[in-house]
Amino acid sequence: MINVFQPSLGEEELDAVREVFATGWVGRGRRVDEFETAFAAHVGVGREHVTSVNSCTEATFIAMSLAGVGPGSEVVVPTVSFVGAANAVAAHGARPVFCDVDPRTLNPTAADVERALTPATRAVLVLHYGGCPGEVAEIARLCAERGVLLIEDAANAVASAVDGRACGVFGDFGVWSFDHGKIAVAVDGGMLYARDPESVSRAARLACLGLAESTGHLRAARSARRWWEIEVSSFSRRSVMNDVLAAIGSVQLRRLPGFLARRAEVVARYDAGLAGVPGVQRPPPLPRGHRTSHYFYWVQLDPRVRDDVAEDLYRAGVYTTFRYPPLHHVPLYGSDAVLPGADRAAARTLNLPLHQSLSDDDVDLVVRELRASLASRAAAVLTR
Known part of the structure; x- marks a missing residue:
């Protein structure tokens, strides 16, 4: 069977995994940091603007939290989108408002988005269908004029751009996927961009049980006294990436x-x-x-x-x-x-x-x- 999607994984990725295994540490560590740094450079932003998670869907859920999406608010989503986008909106108690798409490009136009805006609109979440940017620049301007946040689902668009600007960084937040069906594959994993670096710090805490970076085992290398004590800032899930996935992802990014x-x-x-x-x-x-x-x-x-x-x-x-x-x-x-x-x-x-x-x-x-x-x-x- 000729598959629709198929990853390209080989000896280079296996060697990278072996190197991780040899360190004795397969959780979040140096390889994740290296992957995040390389990806930030790939999309043309500073390292402080991105953080990794275990999936693009989780990155979308976190972006909704950072955007303040909740009960009583609406998020405009093109109806031709991945189900995880609408789930992320609804799971936060907000209402997904579906907008139309161009029947040929399958991307929403700025006019499609504008027709769906209401006084309750908190954010717009757009997909770049098949990797084609669509009217993202025009939609970004529309959102800025209306005081609405823009979230880009760039899962299809790992190397897409408009006039040299990477898809995923036009808005306030952007998310990418590295699952088994994407172009650059880490087996699983996702990346989150935020225009505000403080939002990235918040996202990193949300992805790690709400733990402050200076607490728990993360503090062990800096303090010899009660490093096991913790500081919790939110009731969050655990959705961090690990060094095994990041090692594979780094090789794929180079390829x-x-x-x-x-x-x-x-x-x-x-x-x-x-x-x-x-x-x-x-x-x-x-x-x-x-x-x-x-x-x-x-x-x-x-x-x-x-x-x-x-x-x-x-x-x-x-x-x-x-x-x-x-x-x-x-x-x-x-x-x-x-x-x-x-x-x-x-x-x-x-x-x-x-x-x-x-x-x-x-x-x-x-x-x-x-x-x-x-x-x-x-x-x-x-x-x-």
Whole structure:
């Protein structure tokens, strides 16, 4: 089966893990600090602006706490988003207000966001679909004008940028993912950015049971007297990263340029193979100054055959999917929003395999099977 997502892990990552094992310490330590420092440099911010956690979802939950999201407040979320985004809002007692997206880019426009704002809006949380930045600069300006906080879900956008500015640092907070399905993989893990360094210090405490950094075992190296005593500042969970994951993540971050180059080659091969194919819309071109991480490659098909094509490809050994099903249709969130752009996209979009381990032969097989399926389904489109 040709997978939609697949990590590239090898001897270099294994060597890094062996080095951690040899130290006898596998918890949070020097490797985590090194990973955080390297990632801050990667996105062009000072080290004091980032801290790591055990997942991007946890980073989103912490960002909600830092943003003061709670009962009586609303957070605008594009309906085509990861479920963890809406969960983070609702778990804080706030209301997720879903906005529409452009049916071709699957990103919200600034106008989509603006239509969803109300006097109760505390924050806006945007996703960069497939690694494409979208109108993040315009949305950031809108939020600043309205006095609303901006949180960026940059899980798809580890190397995306607009005019040289990294996605994830346009707003007040940004979050990234390093789970098994992402481009740079630490097996699991996440990173949180905050414009205010004091928020990063608060986030680090929230991720470690609310313990002050000067207390407990963290103080052992600085004091020989009652280092076991603790100071608790909040009723928090434990969601820190560890040196094993950080060691893997550091290697992946060093390898990231090569991953991105290969993904761009795969995208170019898809574009060439699918150019002019009847019934296929390829991803729209990026605006000038935008850089994508090439996390998704999506095609849009006639909704009468989209699911049939997915089944044909699966039988041919090609796994596809649709990320992300619109959240305004999830009953638990209690939304009655009417969002035609998102519904149109959800009915037509199919994510094809895209990862740096794909061979040219793999890509050609996907293209060939997609074209064959569409040709066989063409008569069905005419009769429905």
